[in-house]
Amino acid sequence: MHMRKVIIFFLLICQSSIGQILLNEIDAKELKSNIINKSLNTENIVSEFVQYKHLSFLEKDIISRGKLIYIEPNYIKWKYNYPFNYECIFEKEKLTINNEGNINQIDIGSNILFKELNKIIANSLKGNMFDEEKFNIEYYEHHTNYYIRFVVKDISLIKYFSAFELLFDKKNYDVLEIKILEDENDYTKIVLFNKIINNDIN
Amino acid sequence: MILTKRLLIIIILSTFVSCGFKELNNLNIYNSSKNKIENPYFSNKKIDYNYIVKIEINKKNINGIISIKKIDSIYHRIVFMSGFGYKLFDIEVSKNNFKWNSINSGINKKYIKKLLRDNITNLIYGNNKINFAYKKNNRLIYKSKEERKEIFYLLDTTNTLIEIYNINKGFKKRFISFNKIKNNIAANIKIQNFNPSITIHLEFLNN
Secondary structure (H helix, E strand, O other): OOOHHHHHHHHHHHHHHHHOEEEEEEEEEEHHHHHHHHHHOEEEEEEEEEEEOOOOOOOOEEEEEEEEEEEEEOOEEEEEEEOOOEEEEOOEEEEEEOOOOOEEEEEEOHHHHHHHHHHHHHHHHHOOOOOOOOEEEEEEEEEOOEEEEEEEEEEHHHHHOOEEEEEOOOOOOOEEEEEEOOOOOOEEEEEEEEEEEEOOOO | HHHHHHHHHHHHHHHHHHHOHHHHHHOOOOOOOOOOOOOOOOOOOOEEEEEEEEEEEOOEEEEEEEEEEEEEOOEEEEEEEEOOOOOEEEEEEOOOOEEEEOOOOHOOOOOHHHHHHHHHHHHHHOOEEEEEEEEEEEEEEEEEEOOOEEEEEOOOOOEEEEEEEEEOOOOEEEEEEEEEEOOEEEEEEEEOOOOOOOOEEEEEOOO
């Protein structure tokens, strides 16, 4: 009995130190429904972002910054302004890369990596990527945020990504962070801020 | 007959000029006790050597970020990423070993891998055994020779490595210059490949 109390005590400490609680099925379902409703009303997003590239062997993450524009259903423009000017536009089946005036257009129709990356990022910007055929999905609650982990189970994707993690604002279900895990050690984290949803975009 | 002779002379002269680097002409032999040269630029295990990369090839530019890190006494880990953050290649390299952890299928070609391997080993290691030493304009030049491959290391007046010249079978192969050097970090590096002509600019990223 004494041992059981000790174990429970340590489990509570661990849980509070991690700071996130796994949601039960009913709460997870409600969260999913709220996020989908929010995404259905999202026509466009303009946001600034900071990108942290984490490589396990480096002391510090590599930081890039820029602005992104998303227009429903499949236009995404990543406009980097630090550490160098670089534009990446996903539109339909085309990826256009603007390297300081040098423009390359790539047909992504046959490229699984780009095609899926485009789809995943478009869905994750809206928060709606609840594809249970492709992912095992876990829902967590944090003090001020929800956090959903999408573990890749689709074999064609596993060689590129192992999981995705989305952090949501608890008040309005806005996506605050997108984390793309390549493997257990390395990831790209994109933190969105100054986000404007459904504004007029010319 | 005269025309043929003139043509032959022109061909011989132009071949002679195009084979080597003019910077390495008229070298004076120098007696040096040094028998080894170290490249100090990627040698500190505590430093993340992150550089913005600009590759000029066939009038096109490719940009990205490269991370070079000395991970132990033998190996360096090197990852090259697009601006978007996805890895184009990930390798572990030592002087005699080259292990590909991953390479993007678009660049997974034999000649590209060889070019990358040659550029990276030349940039980080080279062949550091000195066979000859020279002096020109008060600056030291060390030469490392292995069969028909020659590497010249040019030091400035403070004995800092500033240029590497790579020659293979008498032909110019590669030229590397290290610029804006401070605390053994070259903030600016240029790698010029000849045949095929590819120029790579590296700019140190301090974030």
